[in-house]
Amino acid sequence: xxxxxxxxxxxxxxxxxxxxxxxxxxxxxxxxxxxxxxxxxxxxxxxxxxxxxxxxxxxxxxxxxxxxxxxxxxxxxxxxxxxxxxxxxxxxxxxxxxxxxxxxxxxxxxxxxxxxxxxxxxxxxxxxxxxxxxxxxxxxxxxxxxxxxxxxxxxxxxx
Numbered sequence: 001x002x003x004x005x006x007x008x009x010x011x012x013x014x015x016x017x018x019x020x021x022x023x024x025x026x027x028x029x030x031x032x033x034x035x036x037x038x039x040x041x042x043x044x045x046x047x048x049x050x051x052x053x054x055x056x057x058x059x060x061x062x063x064x065x066x067x068x069x070x071x072x073x074x075x076x077x078x079x080x081x082x083x084x085x086x087x088x089x090x091x092x093x094x095x096x097x098x099x100x101x102x103x104x105x106x107x108x109x110x111x112x113x114x115x116x117x118x119x120x121x122x123x124x125x126x127x128x129x130x131x132x133x134x135x136x137x138x139x140x141x142x143x144x145x146x147x148x149x150x151x152x153x154x155x156x157x158x159x
Contacts (some may be wrong), residue, residue: 003096005055005063007104012045012052012066020054020064024087031124038120038145040084044068050081052107055088055101062092065101067109070143078115080156082144086119086128098131099143110159116155120146129153 011016025035043067045052055063064087070080077114083105088097109117118140121128146152 002099005100007053010054013042016061063088063097065105080116081109082116083119122151
């Protein structure tokens, strides 16, 4: 895999995944004053309707990203999957790892039969907004737990 990132499918509730999810939640506390409170069921990230990836540099887990089937499709057809918990640890940033992870998730979403990926991020994560916009994602109407929240930004990309 490019940038030296090895991607492994792991359960959302595995110790390694939970360690990285705790780190991203701590970052949300700093940026937003609290963790992401959107309800998550670990089974949503199990095949065939979801998956969760952990990226490793050598033996160190440094990145995550998950997909889960999304209820409904705003385009009126096909299957949407939602991208959740995209994260790269601070000490591994600036190496293109988020692009590697995003590309891998898009490929896996296609393999799941998805026609579109949707996601929510926030306006206090300019790096994420820039990544998604430069990767062909377009702003869409808010959805899910944070629909209408003033700091929330929703994106979608046709596959």
